[in-house]
Amino acid sequence: MAAPKKITLVAGVSLVALVVLGAVAYATGLPPFEKRGEISADRVCGSLGDGEAAAAALPDALPEKSEYRFSGKDDLRNDESRDYFASNCFVWADGKPVLSVVAEMATSPSPDAWGEQVIKDESVPGEEGGRRADFPAGDKALATGRLAAVYVPCLSEGRVPGGPRHLSVIARAIAAPAASEEAARQSLADLAVIMARHAHTRAKCDLPPRLPATAPTL
Template sequence: MNASRTVYVIAIAAVALAGVFGAAYLLKMPPFSDDPGHIEANEVCKSLGPTSQAVDALRSVLPEESSYSFNDDVSVRVDNHDDSYRSDCFVSAGGRQLLGARTQMMRDEPTQSWIDGEVAQVAGERNQLRPFSAEVRGVASSSVAAVFLPCASAGNIPGGQYNLSVVIHLEEAGKAENTETRAGLIELAKSAATLAHDRAKCDISLS
């Protein structure tokens, strides 16, 4: 193939490639999509609560990625005398873990003891944790939201009353302001806690 023909072929290929990218841009196909942070509702961890609510909250806290991976692992109680309820949800993208959500059943204890043992270890800046509701034992920052919810009344499980500890840990944040991120994490924690309270067959009412 002579030099002029080679140049001609390269030029044709370049024009064709430009056409492909131009069409992708006009049709809003990746990587030119208007919604790079799209979250597939059917892939979201069920342990995070109602899907639409969880998706909205996740969008407000996660960084924008072309796709997300969800891993949900739930262990249910065998009966009312069992304290083994636990769920773990992990959200990742591009080989990086972005968010983790853990719910576990544990013996009731003073709020500060629970914060020290279950929340502070993932909170980073511990002094950023603030209560977010007068009705719920919960604290949050721009990277963590946690709820300590009554579940099994004393007498069902040896050791007294048992609660559900829900901790949402954001490992990599999106572009939202800290206040918006904190609000999104709180919504996730409350949603996951409400679902877990039902799934764990708790006998202590939330009302």
């Protein structure tokens, strides 16, 4: 009769040990309980401008990783005859880029033509971006669960050779975000607007940007 009690005792001890090991792994961030990496205002790219707003928007646009690294270029158009401007921010995890936010000065096709080109160039076959939502920002703005883009008026006719210029600002989730499609779409739209506001100042644009303080709820 002693044998069954011994087996029960051993099983109980094993279960307690597993619970303790699980608790330790969770507390220390060991697999499979890695803690999500820190995203703070002082660590995000300067090219995003408003670090607090960017840090708040970023998590829903990113995959869940234990560490994130930020790198970027915060351009400044010092020469007003210069017809080129490009700023960017890249977020890295596990040695790979997982998110990009890019602002570039572009010649000014119609807003609708720009929007169609963005979808053609930035959408990758096999990615599930889901529902597209247009929203009021700049001359045109759109977002899906994998990208958001804003077309911002920048330089008026005659400021640089070749006609007026817009800023094309695109936030793209290179890796699938951990958040829901709806949350990722909102996060990417927020990031595109945040970058657009800062880039409009750094590019020394003379046209009103027509940007909201934050992206509307999509």
